[in-house]
Amino acid sequence: MEVRARAPGKIILSGEHAVVHGSMAVAASISLYTSVSLAFHSHSDNDDTLKLQLKDMALEFSWPVGRIKEAVAGFNTAISSSSPTSCPAECLKSIGALVEEQNIPEAKIGLASGVSAFLWLYSCIQGFKPATVVVTSELPLGSGLGSSAAFCVALSAALLALSDSVVVDMVHQGWSSFGEKELDLLNKWAFQGEKIIHGKPSGIDNTVSTYGNTIKFKSGSLTLMKSNLPLRMLITNTKEGRNTKALVASVSERTIRHHDALNFIFNAVDSISKELSGIIESPVSGELSISEKEENIAELMEMNQGLLQSMGVSHASIETVQRTTLKYKLASKLTGAGGGGCVLTLLPTSLSGTIVDMVISELESCGFQCLIAGIGGGGVEISFDASP
Ligand SMILES: Nc1ncnc2c1ncn2[C@@H]1O[C@H](COP(=O)(O)OP(=O)(O)OP(=O)(O)O)[C@@H](O)[C@H]1O
Ligand SMILES: C[C@@](O)(CCO)CC(=O)[O-]
Ligand SMILES: [Mg+2]
Known part of the structure; x- marks a missing residue:
């Protein structure tokens, strides 16, 4: 069984930066997506690693799950996939060491924070199961279109879809959306990933990527807008x-x-x-x-x-x-x-x-x-x- 999730990027029509300091911002999703697929390894694969493939960059990272357990288990064993939790600074350090071992090329070193967010979200939501995760994106990275949030939202969605915390219709053919409770949970996990990448995010990017549409966002809370003006x-x-x-x-x-x-x-x-x-x-x-x-x-x-x-x-x-x-x-x-x-x-x-x-x-x-x-x-x- 393989699950695929896709999450859109965004534009901010007004209010970036000020939203971090409590002002209202207005944002809308855009029709460019980051996709994440997740497939667990079976016993017959005889492969006890967690693999992350960043297809567009032709990069693959791989860790024996035992190594991830050593680095993270002291911090996240009490965490359940239904309670989104921040990565403690000490844990971020040990995750950072696992990422450093992968020798990311210097020109792409910005990816290190995204890979750290991946390891935190994966180990908190799925524990230490061997799997392959493949990421592709239509969004330019680090360009203001919310690539970090789309990555965290798509990843949280794929991880939660195969967890005990979320009930989803696995028989449905083609793309389907989540229920309200599930969206709220995956948005909160994605926010924890964004914190690893952004430091102090307001939450607007992961929220608009989760819910789509045009939204107003202020002090962490979202209002879906009924847009009567199609903007070009x-x-x-x-x-x-x-x-x-x-x-x-x-x-x-x-x-x-x-x-x-x-x-x-x-x-x-x-x-x-x-x-x-x-x-x-x-x-x-x-x-x-x-x-x-x-x-x-x-x-x-x-x-x-x-x-x-x-x-x-x-x-x-x-x-x-x-x-x-x-x-x-x-x-x-x-x-x-x-x-x-x-x-x-x-x-x-x-x-x-x-x-x-x-x-x-x-x-x-x-x-x-x-x-x-x-x-x-x-x-x-x-x-x-x-x-x-
Ligand atoms: N597809 C992806 N695969 C792995 N990491 C990603 C991916 N997309 C984004 N990231 C992570 O997010 C970082 C870019 O995030 P950053 O917040 O700086 O820019 P942005 O999200 O594109 O723009 P903005 O936050 O202004 O909307 C990358 O350097 C990487 O660490
Ligand atoms: C710059 C900022 O306001 C928007 C980035 O898309 C940061 C944030 O709100 O997290
Ligand atoms: Mg970002």
Whole structure:
């Protein structure tokens, strides 16, 4: 029996970073997925290792399960798969040593935190059973589209689907979703994985990857939104590498240095997110036409980008995208942690295909990569394959 889970990436329409400090943020899932498959080894395989294959990177890691037990058992034997628990600092150290042994190539060393999250989630939810876990992703890693959260959500889903804590319909053919209780449990486990990768996540990325749709998120709690305005966004990947953990920490350090100023900024972002969500949810037959709503959203995105710049998380490449799109009177803002990564540009409904093509070709001539993805689709799903 093999289980496969897939979880979507996300865009943040407003409120990244400020959400870590208690402001509201608005996010939506995108139709790009990370998939995780899990198959236990049978006795006849005579293989007592846990294998992790990262297919897109052509990397495979492998540990005898006894070694994982030695490193982790002292910390997690009292943990049940139904009680999501943080990885203690001491345990993270011993997991770190197991990851280091795998000699991840220096250019891909950012993967180490993802592999550590894998070992924690696997050993807490499945214990020390020999298995092969295969990961593939359509999301660029470390680019603001929530690759870390999609990885943790898909992994938690696959692990829980074959655990005692979750009852799922294994006979169903094709993709199926989880019940409310199961979604809540896997979202909490994914958050524990995100903590290993991000340091201090707000929880918005794993939540939108779990539940899909367009969501409002504030102080750890989620509201699913009824979107009455289908938004079209161009996503531009500047390909400038960055790391969410370091950027979140840098905003926290700036907040310590300039407490009052940053708190005003966070409050302004909170107001932007409230206004933005109000526009998205407002009835189609309301006072404003679609183009007026889009103009308001463009202005809110522009203001949010200015505030993100004040938090110190913009980047020259992001500002190049902003300047380029402004030539076509289009508003852009960074999405996710910033410092490079991806930028969103609102494409109003009335914008012609010819202009969209011109913007894309100008952005691509700067060396950036553009994509248009579906926004606000479903969240995590699983499927079973009973064949040997
Ligand atoms: N498919 C994957 N396989 C293994 N590790 C992954 C995978 N996807 C993400 N990760 C882990 O997550 C890290 C990237 O996470 P990071 O939070 O920095 O960026 P992001 O999630 O893509 O962007 P953001 O958090 O801004 O939305 C990678 O370096 C790796 O450790
Ligand atoms: C930068 C941040 O706000 C969003 C990253 O996608 C971090 C978080 O909320 O965990
Ligand atoms: Mg992330």
